[in-house]
Amino acid sequence: MKKTVYGSVAALGLGLAPAAWAMDDVTLQLKWVTQAQFAGYYVALENGFYEEEDLNVTIRAGGPDIAPPQVIAGGGADVIVEWMPAALAARENGLPLVNIAQPFKASGMMLTCLAETGITGPEDFPGRTLGVWFFGNEYPFLSWMSTLGIPTDGGDEGVEVLRQGFNVDPLLQQQADCISTMTYNEYWQVIDAGISEDELVTFKYEDQGVATLEDGLYVMEENLEDPDFVDKMARFVRASMRGWEWAAENVEEAAMIVLEYDDTGAQTEEHQTRMMSEVALLLEGSNGTLDMEDYARTVATLLGGGSDPVITSEPEGAVTSAVTDAAFN
Amino acid sequence: MLVAIFADLPRADGLVGRLQSLLAPLTFGATLLWLWEVTVRALEVPRVILPAPSAIWARILRSTDVLWVDFVQTFVKGALSGYAIGVGAALVFALLVDRSDFLRRGLLPVGNFLAALPIIGTAPIMVMWFGFDWPSKAAVVVAMVFFPMLVNTVQGLAATEAMQRDLMRTYNASWGQSLLKLRLPAAMPFIFNGLKIASTLALIGAIVAEFFGSPTRGMGFRISTEVGRLQLDMVWAEIAVAALAGSLFYGIIALVEKGVTFWHPSQRGR
Amino acid sequence: MRNLIPVLVVTATLIALWYAAVVPMNAQWAQDQARRAGQDLGFAALISETMTQQRPRLPAPHQVMAELWNSTVVEEMTGRRGFMNTGSLSNRSLVYHGWVTLSATLLGFAIGSALGVALAVGIVHNRAMDASVMPWAIASQTIPILAIAPMIIVVLNAIGITGLIPKAIISTYLSFFPVVVGMVKGLRAPDHMQLDLMRTYSANGVQVFGKLRWPSSMPYLFASLKVAIAAALVGAIVAELPTGAVAGLGARLLSGSYYGQTVQIWSALFAAAILAASMVALIGLIQRATLKRMGMAA
Numbered sequence: 001m002k003k004t005v006y007g008s009v010a011a012l013g014l015g016l017a018p019a020a021w022a023m024d025d026v027t028l029q030l031k032w033v034t035q036a037q038f039a040g041y042y043v044a045l046e047n048g049f050y051e052e053e054d055l056n057v058t059i060r061a062g063g064p065d066i067a068p069p070q071v072i073a074g075g076g077a078d079v080i081v082e083w084m085p086a087a088l089a090a091r092e093n094g095l096p097l098v099n100i101a102q103p104f105k106a107s108g109m110m111l112t113c114l115a116e117t118g119i120t121g122p123e124d125f126p127g128r129t130l131g132v133w134f135f136g137n138e139y140p141f142l143s144w145m146s147t148l149g150i151p152t153d154g155g156d157e158g159v160e161v162l163r164q165g166f167n168v169d170p171l172l173q174q175q176a177d178c179i180s181t182m183t184y185n186e187y188w189q190v191i192d193a194g195i196s197e198d199e200l201v202t203f204k205y206e207d208q209g210v211a212t213l214e215d216g217l218y219v220m221e222e223n224l225e226d227p228d229f230v231d232k233m234a235r236f237v238r239a240s241m242r243g244w245e246w247a248a249e250n251v252e253e254a255a256m257i258v259l260e261y262d263d264t265g266a267q268t269e270e271h272q273t274r275m276m277s278e279v280a281l282l283l284e285g286s287n288g289t290l291d292m293e294d295y296a297r298t299v300a301t302l303l304g305g306g307s308d309p310v311i312t313s314e315p316e317g318a319v320t321s322a323v324t325d326a327a328f329n
Numbered sequence: 330m331l332v333a334i335f336a337d338l339p340r341a342d343g344l345v346g347r348l349q350s351l352l353a354p355l356t357f358g359a360t361l362l363w364l365w366e367v368t369v370r371a372l373e374v375p376r377v378i379l380p381a382p383s384a385i386w387a388r389i390l391r392s393t394d395v396l397w398v399d400f401v402q403t404f405v406k407g408a409l410s411g412y413a414i415g416v417g418a419a420l421v422f423a424l425l426v427d428r429s430d431f432l433r434r435g436l437l438p439v440g441n442f443l444a445a446l447p448i449i450g451t452a453p454i455m456v457m458w459f460g461f462d463w464p465s466k467a468a469v470v471v472a473m474v475f476f477p478m479l480v481n482t483v484q485g486l487a488a489t490e491a492m493q494r495d496l497m498r499t500y501n502a503s504w505g506q507s508l509l510k511l512r513l514p515a516a517m518p519f520i521f522n523g524l525k526i527a528s529t530l531a532l533i534g535a536i537v538a539e540f541f542g543s544p545t546r547g548m549g550f551r552i553s554t555e556v557g558r559l560q561l562d563m564v565w566a567e568i569a570v571a572a573l574a575g576s577l578f579y580g581i582i583a584l585v586e587k588g589v590t591f592w593h594p595s596q597r598g599r
Numbered sequence: 600m601r602n603l604i605p606v607l608v609v610t611a612t613l614i615a616l617w618y619a620a621v622v623p624m625n626a627q628w629a630q631d632q633a634r635r636a637g638q639d640l641g642f643a644a645l646i647s648e649t650m651t652q653q654r655p656r657l658p659a660p661h662q663v664m665a666e667l668w669n670s671t672v673v674e675e676m677t678g679r680r681g682f683m684n685t686g687s688l689s690n691r692s693l694v695y696h697g698w699v700t701l702s703a704t705l706l707g708f709a710i711g712s713a714l715g716v717a718l719a720v721g722i723v724h725n726r727a728m729d730a731s732v733m734p735w736a737i738a739s740q741t742i743p744i745l746a747i748a749p750m751i752i753v754v755l756n757a758i759g760i761t762g763l764i765p766k767a768i769i770s771t772y773l774s775f776f777p778v779v780v781g782m783v784k785g786l787r788a789p790d791h792m793q794l795d796l797m798r799t800y801s802a803n804g805v806q807v808f809g810k811l812r813w814p815s816s817m818p819y820l821f822a823s824l825k826v827a828i829a830a831a832l833v834g835a836i837v838a839e840l841p842t843g844a845v846a847g848l849g850a851r852l853l854s855g856s857y858y859g860q861t862v863q864i865w866s867a868l869f870a871a872a873i874l875a876a877s878m879v880a881l882i883g884l885i886q887r888a889t890l891k892r893m894g895m896a897a
Contacts, residue, residue: 067557073377093559095377135557162461163550165542166857169457193654263846357731435605446872447833453856457656529740576738
């Protein structure tokens with residue numbers, strides 16, 4: 001039978017739990033399956049941080065065919081975790097998403113190549129086969145390639161792009177020269193499969209100067225006109241950031257909490273603990289408030305990109321500080 | 330209501346009659362589309378959830394080039410080649426099985442078990458084995474169409490009566506002759522049943538297999554990518570092409586069947 | 600029972616072929632790894648290496664069997680979250696995931712069969728339905744259901760329906776079609792002679808249906824129910840892929856694919872096949888009992 005995640009189960013601490021009808025319901029739609037990438041939210045739920053803010057939070061795991069913007073447009077969630085490129089592209093497509101908080105300061109995206117392919121730098125890419133995730137996650141890659149001026153439709157001058165599945169097999173089976181990985185996840189799957197770090201060449205988007213913001217919290221624009229909703233989100237962001245801070249300090253415990261909420265039983269302790277410590281690195285320097293410089297850099301990266309930019313014009317009203325101001329001041 | 334009127338019209342002969350028989354389903358379909366359009370507009374369903382048919386149609390007209398490239402990649406290269414290989418292999422295999430009673434009794438239960446495998450689940454494995462391009466999609470299709478085809482053909486080859494087989498024997502017919510003159514023709518209704526089932530499976534298999542890894546073209550690739558980009562009109566345009574291609578494929582096989590098995594009761598009037 | 604020996608022989612042959620294929624399929628990775636480590640693999644080392652890989656391209660049969668055993672019996676008896684320790688099924692066990700999938704399958708199958716029979720009755724008795732519904736039923740099956748499954752789930756989530764129902768709807772969609780086709784054939788099975796006989800008895804439509812058409816459609820019904828239950832299972836599994844991969848055999852397939860755990864993928868596939876085969880066998884038993892009682896024992 002399906003376990004529904006209720007926030008009220010966890011806090012069997014001291015004092016009386018606030019009466020259920022005083023609680024505000026919040027549904028959070030994650031970008032991907034239950035894993036330490038979202039530890040902060042699970043920790044806040046498990047440790048009762050949401051409850052202390054009078055929130056009854058439901059966390060919905062994502063998956064390969066779940067587009068969070070579509071879920072929020074259909075009313076299936078109040079707030080979603082999404083990457084900024086996809087959110088801005090959705091906004092340009094007529095779905096007014098607004099960033100209310102940015103827990104992740106740095107980008108965890110990288111391209112991982114086998115050293116034996118002889119690739120040493122981006123100038124070696126033409127003529128190669130690269131694995132890329134799609135489903136809204138292709139924007140950072142496409143931006144990077146257009147910054148480099150490399151076409152993505154094959155040939156000697158361009159790169160052959162494969163729509164990579166969710167695993168790292170294309171690299172192991174040598175079907176691709178390089179694949180997309182996250183610093184906190186797929187990269188370690190390559191290592192775990194038995195390829196050592198010195199046999200790999202990695203290109204972090206951060207180092208290439210094309211990093212875009214990941215894992216921000218987004219809501220629908222029209223809801224922000226309602227002061228009650230803004231207040232609810234402020235409490236949600238505050239509790240979530242408490243969860244993130246706790247998770248960054250207690251890596252192993254946080255990983256175990258994530259494992260408890262993983263219904264598939266597929267996640268392992270070792271992998272989640274390592275993911276948590278890598279994710280903690282990405283959190284450094286963010287209290288949840290969006291840094292406007294990072295935002296400007298993301299927009300510039302997406303707008304740059306000669307023939308096929310991800311967004312065509314400077315977005316307006318795509319971010320707000322109203323929620324984080326209310327949460328932290 | 331209209332549908333009922335069309336269906337009850339007396340049947341004319343020849344071409345007119347054929348057009349008449351098309352009228353009822355077309356009216357029904359048009360009604361469905363009209364309902365869809367009206368509902369979407371009345372309830373102001375967001376474009377990223379369900380676009381209106383008119384928007385989808387506009388998108389089809391705008392993107393014929395992309396749709397064509399995807400169609401060739403998925404339907405012609407993936408589905409059709411897999412279909413041909415799978416069906417051919419199943420027919421050859423059925424004849425082999427037919428020669429030996431021992432094989433038949435051993436293979437059919439095992440075949441039935443394997444047919445119950447959710448073949449869709451082998452798609453990620455096939456991508457690992459045959460690479461990202463269309464061969465892996467064709468492999469999934471082969472696996473999907475093989476078993477229904479095999480089971481149907483074996484059943485069909487057993488569908489003759491003892492009397493008929495004895496007659497063949499009195500003619501001193503060899504195994505090959507009796508196969509060609511009696512048992513294959515008698516098996517045709519079953520074989521076509523298998524072909525029809527396999528035709529709907531083939532396209533779905535090819536599309537679904539692309540969800541697990543593909544080059545940057547193909548119907549399955551486009552569907553999943555455009556969902557992520559919230560271009561739902563493009564998604565539905567691909568689905569429309571898929572449904573049309575699948576129905577035509579099915580229709581062509583049904584037409585050939587009419588020609589080949591004109592003698593069978595189910596092909597006569599009611 | 601006389602089929603037992605042939606079946607065993609065929610199964611043994613398949614397993615032998617499978618073992619033979621394991622070595623060449625997995626050789627490349629073994630040799631790549633040896634090369635990276637600067638070693639040279641001998642033939643015997645290659646064989647043992649290919650049979651025991653963590654992420655084989657093709658797992659050996661004994662690896663799949665071991666995984667099946669471990670993720671059912673062993674996990675429930677001794678696992679940290681297993682049945683013996685917690686009193687409830689472990690989310691690491693295939694028993695639990697199989698049950699999740701089975702419940703959606705059975706619900707979808709029940710709705711789908713009922714819908715299929717109802718449509719077939721309508722098609723046989725109403726010319727308008729016959730002319731319009733059938734082509735669309737065929738067209739409906741050419742729509743790649745996996746493509747719209749996520750949308751269906753998103754839309755249903757939006758109106759507050761989650762959990763079992765969306766999965767069952769996908770199952771219904773896939774399982775009603777074989778029932779419609781089979782039942783239309785079955786209800787039309789009586790020939791003119793029999794229908795004329797009913798007319799001479801001046802039977803009304805309901806009586807013709809109850810005493811002639813319905814009984815003579817039974818063999819067709821059961822044949823298509825067998826197809827439908829397998830289709831319902833595929834539907835439930837497909838529906839589990841996009842629903843956030845929370846639980847069920849589909850979720851196991853997906854997470855297996857996501858973490859490159861090929862052995863897990865294969866064991867989930869086999870669990871699904873065992874589930875399907877047992878359900879088909881169960882319908883076969885019901886068929887024999889029913890036809891016996893109706894005096895039509897095959």
